[in-house]
Amino acid sequence: MLDIVINPFxxxxxxxxxxxxxxxxxxxxxxxxxxxxxxxxLTHKQQQSTKAMQELQPxxxxxxxxxxxxxERMAQAQMELYREYGVNPLAGCLPLIIQLPILLGLYRAIxxxxxxxxxxxxxxxxxxxxxxxxSVVPLENKFLWLNLAMPDPLYVLPILVVATTFLQQxxxxxxxxxxxxxxxxxxxxxxxxxxxxxxxxxxMPLMFGFFALxxxxxxxxxxxxxxxIGIGQYALMGKINFRQALGLAPAEDENEAAQPTPAAKVKxxxxxxxxxxxxxxxxxxxxxxKPKREGIYDSRAQRAQAKSRTKG
Amino acid sequence: MNSLRDFFVSRRLTLGVLVLAALVxxxxxxxxxxxxxxxxxxxxxxxxxxANNKSVxxxxxxxxxxxxxxxxxxxxxxxxxxxxxxxxxxxVGDYEGRMHAIDATTGEQQWVYEPERRMIAGPISPxxxxxxxxxxxxxxxxxxxxxxxxxxxxxxRETHEELWTFETDxxxxxxxxxxxxxxxxxxxxxxxxxxxxxxAIHTESGDQLWKLDxxxxxxxxxxxxxxxxxxxxxxxxxxxxxxxxxxHTIVDRVKxxxxxxxxxxxxxxxxxxxxxxxxxYAIPIVDNRFGEFADIDIAxxxxxxxxxxxxxxxxxxxxxxxxxxxxxxxxxxxxxxxxKGEALTEMVFVPSGEExxxxxxxxxxxxxxxxxxxxxxxxxxxxxxxD
Numbered sequence: 001m002l003d004i005v006i007n008p009f010x011x012x013x014x015x016x017x018x019x020x021x022x023x024x025x026x027x028x029x030x031x032x033x034x035x036x037x038x039x040x041x042l043t044h045k046q047q048q049s050t051k052a053m054q055e056l057q058p059x060x061x062x063x064x065x066x067x068x069x070x071x072e073r074m075a076q077a078q079m080e081l082y083r084e085y086g087v088n089p090l091a092g093c094l095p096l097i098i099q100l101p102i103l104l105g106l107y108r109a110i111x112x113x114x115x116x117x118x119x120x121x122x123x124x125x126x127x128x129x130x131x132x133x134x135s136v137v138p139l140e141n142k143f144l145w146l147n148l149a150m151p152d153p154l155y156v157l158p159i160l161v162v163a164t165t166f167l168q169q170x171x172x173x174x175x176x177x178x179x180x181x182x183x184x185x186x187x188x189x190x191x192x193x194x195x196x197x198x199x200x201x202x203x204m205p206l207m208f209g210f211f212a213l214x215x216x217x218x219x220x221x222x223x224x225x226x227x228x229i230g231i232g233q234y235a236l237m238g239k240i241n242f243r244q245a246l247g248l249a250p251a252e253d254e255n256e257a258a259q260p261t262p263a264a265k266v267k268x269x270x271x272x273x274x275x276x277x278x279x280x281x282x283x284x285x286x287x288x289x290k291p292k293r294e295g296i297y298d299s300r301a302q303r304a305q306a307k308s309r310t311k312g
Numbered sequence: 313m314n315s316l317r318d319f320f321v322s323r324r325l326t327l328g329v330l331v332l333a334a335l336v337x338x339x340x341x342x343x344x345x346x347x348x349x350x351x352x353x354x355x356x357x358x359x360x361x362x363a364n365n366k367s368v369x370x371x372x373x374x375x376x377x378x379x380x381x382x383x384x385x386x387x388x389x390x391x392x393x394x395x396x397x398x399x400x401x402x403x404v405g406d407y408e409g410r411m412h413a414i415d416a417t418t419g420e421q422q423w424v425y426e427p428e429r430r431m432i433a434g435p436i437s438p439x440x441x442x443x444x445x446x447x448x449x450x451x452x453x454x455x456x457x458x459x460x461x462x463x464x465x466x467x468x469r470e471t472h473e474e475l476w477t478f479e480t481d482x483x484x485x486x487x488x489x490x491x492x493x494x495x496x497x498x499x500x501x502x503x504x505x506x507x508x509x510x511x512a513i514h515t516e517s518g519d520q521l522w523k524l525d526x527x528x529x530x531x532x533x534x535x536x537x538x539x540x541x542x543x544x545x546x547x548x549x550x551x552x553x554x555x556x557x558x559x560h561t562i563v564d565r566v567k568x569x570x571x572x573x574x575x576x577x578x579x580x581x582x583x584x585x586x587x588x589x590x591x592x593y594a595i596p597i598v599d600n601r602f603g604e605f606a607d608i609d610i611a612x613x614x615x616x617x618x619x620x621x622x623x624x625x626x627x628x629x630x631x632x633x634x635x636x637x638x639x640x641x642x643x644x645x646x647x648x649x650x651x652k653g654e655a656l657t658e659m660v661f662v663p664s665g666e667e668x669x670x671x672x673x674x675x676x677x678x679x680x681x682x683x684x685x686x687x688x689x690x691x692x693x694x695x696x697x698x699d
Binding site for chain 2: 147
């Protein structure tokens with residue numbers, strides 16, 4: 001099933017290796033960049049959806065407080081809120097799920113082409129879409145002190161994998177989550193989510209560090225490249241506050257966290273949106289267009305809401 | 313709705329665990345946790361030696377009775393290599409770069425060579441562990457073997473210490489060929505590597521005598537043609553290459569359909585070899601060139617092992633969990649028999665020694681319930697199995 005993804009990936013990786021002068025590390029890095037670029041629309045949608053969900057957290061919190069004794073009504077109100085803001089709560093998952101086989105394909109392609117074991121090399125046969133690339137199989141496995149088909153004996157790469165994975169998790173961790181977690185306001189869902197995110201921030205680096213310790217160091221190169229490219233990508237999208245994430249600037253205060261996340265960085269028009277406290281969830285609703293079919297983040301609906309609210 | 317909310321809460325964790333679980337599964341696929349059994353036979357004593365996972369076992373070739381077993385308690389002592397018997401000793405390398413010398417009669421370990429690693433602090437070493445994947449070549453004084461990632465090592469049979477290491481740019485997975493010195497040439501070791509080269513190495517000094525670019529990775533061993541002083545090598549550019557060891561040149565090459573891993577078998581100036589596309593070839597050598605070959609698309613999986621030749625028949629095992637018996641013209645599959653696992657390892661044919669009975673075909677498989685199985689050549693029935 002994954003062959004649909006793995007085979008072209010193996011072919012592309014070998015092609016890059018051939019045209020980049022047989023430099024396997026450079027090939028892996030360029031390959032990672034290409035895959036990141038190809039999956040950028042998915043990443044972007046996922047980010048938008050996550051951001052939209054973040055922005056709704058204060059609203060959801062208020063609903064939960066308001067209907068804490070009536071779960072059914074709270075559920076209705078939440079659904080209404082999602083509709084109103086044109087947010088599809090499941091939309092954040094879909095891009096991730098689509099990306100999963102791509103990530104696995106990439107991973108398998110690197111493992112197979114390095115041919116660390118006979119079974120992996122055997123598994124490579126019949127996968128090349130361009131038979132001429134057979135002449136570069138298997139990839140050169142020597143780089144600096146490393147044998148790329150074996151774990152790093154000096155543990156440098158595992159440490160870098162842990163560090164860059166942690167950094168990426170830390171930089172991308174929603175700041176509102178931590179604030180929600182700190183305020184002890186009884187927003188159980190937000191607290192749990194924040195805790196979960198925090199756990200993942202430590203869990204993921206350790207797991208990937210374990211992979212780096214156990215498997216071919218070529219994979220560690222991929223992990224590190226992927227993390228750094230990911231950080232760079234999000235930085236270019238303006239979604240990372242380095243100073244805050246690194247603790248050089250104070251975190252947003254509770255009031256800031258309690259209002260919809262300022263969207264001005266991403267969408268200036270969304271920043272005009274009034275605080276939710278000024279507009280009840282069940283106040284007369286502004287007119288809005290038909291919800292977007294895929295509805296990941298309906299900026300048009302938001303613009304319309306913001307406009308009508310401002311007028312109101 | 314509550315479940316939907318719970319989904320949001322656990323979404324990150326669920327997806328994270330999914331990714332990690334998938335990575336673990338994928339990483340284990342074909343990883344170091346799996347091996348295929350290396351099978352070889354001593355024709356004089358009718359003993360089969362099997363190296364698999366953490367054991368080396370001796371079996372009676374005709375009955376399958378276990379004669380002895382040497383189990384290793386190393387953390388990772390996987391065996392891929394085919395054991396080699398020489399003068400009462402069985403040599404086999406493991407997945408941590410060790411070379412074991414085992415008494416062929418009793419199974420007792422005579423000695424073990426463990427590569428020295430410089431330790432910087434605690435477990436930190438600049439020397440990564442490497443694996444022995446291919447089998448060994450043995451001289452009177454030394455044991456020669458390639459390593460999975462690169463290099464060839466020579467170990468003294470007397471001191472059990474390393475004599476020299478010859479550097480290659482990639483792994484050496486096939487069996488080296490050793491030739492004693494002659495009036496005109498020093499004792500020489502020939503190895504083929506995944507780095508595309510055939511190397512001739514001076515066995516006393518470990519220096520390179522010459523090397524030759526084969527055009528593609530050569531994961532298997534070489535077949536020696538004594539009459540011509542040639543070797544034949546299969547490569548991953550789907551070629552069989554004939555190399556003249558006197559002239560240090562490629563004499564001829566023939567293109568086949570898929571990658572060639574297995575060592576060709578030579579009989580009556582015809583090379584028999586399978587490829588990873590499941591094709592079997594009979595390539596004649598005519599006037600010191602490759603002639604027009606016959607082929608048959610026989611298996612749904614790759615043929616990795618060297619074909620076994622009997623009177624008039626070619627026997628091959630395949631990744632598609634079958635062994636096939638084909639006539640030498642390659643136009644008729646006489647019979648095939650199913651194995652429980654993928655049959656990737658070398659096969660052994662054990663003559664029965666009795667009138668009217670051909671013997672047994674012994675093959676290793678990837679299935680734990682049938683690590684090694686022996687089929688009667690005439691009746692095609694399973695005679696014994698080792699699991």
